[in-house]
Amino acid sequence: MLQRPPAEPGMREDEVDTPALILDLDAFEANLDAMAGFLAPTGTKLRAHAKTHKSPIVALQQMRRGAVGQCVQKVAEAEALAWGGVTDILVSNEVVSPKKLARLAALTRLSKVALCADNHDAVALIEQAAEAAGLRMTVLVEIDVGAGRCGVQPGPEAVALAQRIAGSPHLIFGGLQAYHGSAQHIRTPAGRAEAIASAIEQTRRTVEQLRQQGLDCAIIGGAGTGTFRHEAASGVYNEIQAGSYAFMDADYAANEEAPPFRHALFVLAQVMSRPRADFAVLDAGHKALPTDSGFAKPWQRPGLRYVGASDEHGNLRVEDGVAPVLGDKLRLVPGHCDPTIDRYDWFVGVRGGRVECLWPIAARGAMS
Amino acid sequence: MLQRPPAEPGMREDEVDTPALILDLDAFEANLDAMAGFLAPTGTKLRAHAKTHKSPIVALQQMRRGAVGQCVQKVAEAEALAWGGVTDILVSNEVVSPKKLARLAALTRLSKVALCADNHDAVALIEQAAEAAGLRMTVLVEIDVGAGRCGVQPGPEAVALAQRIAGSPHLIFGGLQAYHGSAQHIRTPAGRAEAIASAIEQTRRTVEQLRQQGLDCAIIGGAGTGTFRHEAASGVYNEIQAGSYAFMDADYAANEEAPPFRHALFVLAQVMSRPRADFAVLDAGHKALPTDSGFAKPWQRPGLRYVGASDEHGNLRVEDGVAPVLGDKLRLVPGHCDPTIDRYDWFVGVRGGRVECLWPIAARGAMS
Known part of the structure; x- marks a missing residue:
């Protein structure tokens, strides 16, 4: 109900x-404008994270200010966005359930949709879902750049998985998901900078190794509200996945003097x-x-x-x-x-x- | 959505x-039966707490096994239960918003409804809502029996508030809400027994002082899954407000050997x-x-x-x-x-x- x-x-x-x-609308709009202003000189695009806002209305306001699309963590979030008019969605997460993959395949007829994989068996499941739906799905390789959660290791492991995707008839290799989640909440700016410097370097090397194999990354995505300025300035990342910036909370506010x-x-x-x-x-x-x-x-x-x-x-x-x-x-x-x-x-x-x-x-x- | x-x-x-x-239905039904079995010899009735289950379907199964009604914490919960066929509802909590009180007054035409108060100004607001709706509302006095949250002090403060309720033309004094919330989660059985012994004694004295003023308590309610056997055996409480017992969780399970x-x-x-x-x-x-x-x-x-x-x-x-x-x-x-x-x-x-x-x-x- x-x-x-x-x-x-x-x-x-x-x-x-x-x-x-x-929602204090003046502050909210100022935050959207501020992020657009931060990113404009870097050339890096915003793909804001809808796991935070859960609303196509917010998503469309972000996109009106230049965001190229949205991230979600769940297929049901992708559905809510696509049904609400959002036309470019990345599931920045693994999906391994055949039923969920069938839903996501169906959604690709309504919106541009991509998802992540960190496992060869998972790629096989996505290939089956795409084949069954009679279409091609875009898959990014998630690499673990320090968070120690999902993701294959940067370097050869990532290259092998990307080759597996690129070699699957119903899949398109879409790039790298390289989000350092735990770095967002490191309390000191220096601590965050150090963690992200390492993430950037691992991502840079993986992108280069992929290029040597003829694999280009349309999306090199990651970053959150706590660290986005580092990724945006890196020359490596091309998409920023911040979500909390639109709202702020007590936890993020505690990490910055201003x-x-x-x-x-x-x-x-x-x-x-x-x-x-x-x-x-x-x-x-x-x-x-x-x-x-x-x-x-x-x-x-x-x-x-x-x-x-x-x-x-x-x-x-x-x-x-x-x-x-x-x-x-x-x-x-x-x-x-x-x-x-x-x-x-x-x-x-x-x-x-x-x-x-x-x-x-x-x-x-x-x-x- | x-x-x-x-x-x-x-x-x-x-x-x-x-x-x-x-929901493992065998275990769930065994839990409902077990609570009915625990309480039957005590003569104490169950008024299970819907803040846990949030469902009139669960409520009606509890009532089929002898529960006299349901507790809720929120007016919106009371609405969901009444609209789902539950006919006896206690808001075991304070309500001070005139709009919420108007909703609750409207609901008393569909279901038996009572609520709690711990403040003279709040009683005046409830009286206004009942008068505006052209009906009488039942109000319990909440006493603080050790949790240190809501509630007036047991004894003379509680008696004065009960007299205020009884003297309000559109209110009915309904009894005492005497729930020791924090005692539910004390880790040792001895610690819980000690806390509840004190709660029982304070409640007993307040009931006696009310009686001396000619005020009878239709409901003397409290207790949760962690302590209900003490309140049920007390000879003071007549209604038990446990909710988690139907489901159990890791926190409650950690407090008992069996x-x-x-x-x-x-x-x-x-x-x-x-x-x-x-x-x-x-x-x-x-x-x-x-x-x-x-x-x-x-x-x-x-x-x-x-x-x-x-x-x-x-x-x-x-x-x-x-x-x-x-x-x-x-x-x-x-x-x-x-x-x-x-x-x-x-x-x-x-x-x-x-x-x-x-x-x-x-x-x-x-x-x-």
Whole structure:
């Protein structure tokens, strides 16, 4: 069951039902513009990650500002985007289920679609799906450039897998997926720079070895909000896969002295209990504000700290400043934007204190 | 957008699309029967908590086995239950938003509905909503019996609030909400027993003081899966609000040498990458298996450990035993059943290795 929208256009923000996912439209648009501005002089293109925003509406706004397409992690996300008018989609992830591959093959008749592989058996499964659908599918080789998760090793392993793809009658070798996920969250700029320098070098060498075998990489993709300036300046990567930049969250903000993007995403929550002078309870616990990357932070409410979450309750310590009263509504900056957005059915777009728009989060819960 | 069902009745479990929420129907029904059996000799009734299961289908099965009704935390959950045929619902939580109170008042024409209060201003808001709707609403006083979250103090504070409710023309005083949430997760049985002994004593005294003022408690409710046997045996509580017992999870199972309930809830996930001999990657990360109470545990797959979660990936360490191959599907026991169920649109009911039923999770995402 889709949940009812928590607002209607024209309402004041303090009339919005809680918990609600608030998108500050001025900040959001400034973030999209800022990323376009960062990338323009580098010649590197944005292929923004829809795992974060889960919405073809957001995707199309990114593409209007120059993004060449979108990344997703899941076939169901690709479907939601293609059905919503997005015409160039990369599944930046492995897909090994024949049923999912059949869905993805079907989708390539509606949108340009590519996916990743890191295994010869997986390439055989994709070839079967493409053959059964009577079309050709584009496959990138994922290389492990330091994250230690998916991916073949850069160099000869990657070349062998690319040759396997290129030699499959219904497949097209599409390039390299070279994302260093764990580097995004290294706390110091120097630490991130060092991790990405190594990723760039491994990618550069693999691209060169592929070229020696006559294999060109249409896409050399990777990077996230934490590191994209390094990949964009590398001369190696040609596509940047950042997603969080459009929204920001407490975790990314903690990594920079002057974050280049503004907080555009908030959860609006209400004070539902005020049992003690130094303590208030919000109607937003970890079902509303996932805690995998730490607690949310009250926005522009000095003296308030979100110090604990149960399923439906958020515990606020009142340290000083203006104490909240029963019924007060306040914005919180989520600890981690991706799983937070994925909890909601609607973005509530706000500008100048008023609700301007409601956007369904079409790929909410799209895990398959 | 509702996600497509990951299965059809009659399928083998290994044909189910991943990630999927699997309900082992034999274990689930055994758990419902076991709770009914535990409570029968005590005379205490079950008012199972729907914050866990989010489904009127589950609710009605609990009520067929003797549960007097359901608890919820959110008005939107109450709506989903009432619309699905549940006729007795307690919002075991505070509601202070006039719009939410109007929705709850409307719902009392369809189902028996009660809610909690811990504040005089909140009681005034409920009175206004009931008057505006032209009906009477039942309000329980929540007392803080040790959890330190919502609730007035037991004793005189609680009596004053109950008198305020009883003196409001459109309200009915319904009893006490006396749930010790944090005690559910104390690791030792002795620790839980001690915490609940104190909760019982505070509740007993408050009930007695209310009686001296001529105020009877129709409901004296509380308890969860971790402590219910104490409250049920107390002679004070008359309703038990357990929810997780129907499913169990890794967190609750860790607290008992011989848990009285079986694991009935699993997430089925697929091995999507096999980059190293000692490492496999599943298609279920923390969006599929929330980590607020720790990582999921592979079920009946010795030698496999779930050691890390990113948004869409679960990292499996392969320690020994039978190593998983690419495409393998395996069951995982969620760390915490409540937020896990709330991530999915469908329960896939399985018996004897086959899909027997699909149940929509009607209150999925019902946070308002």
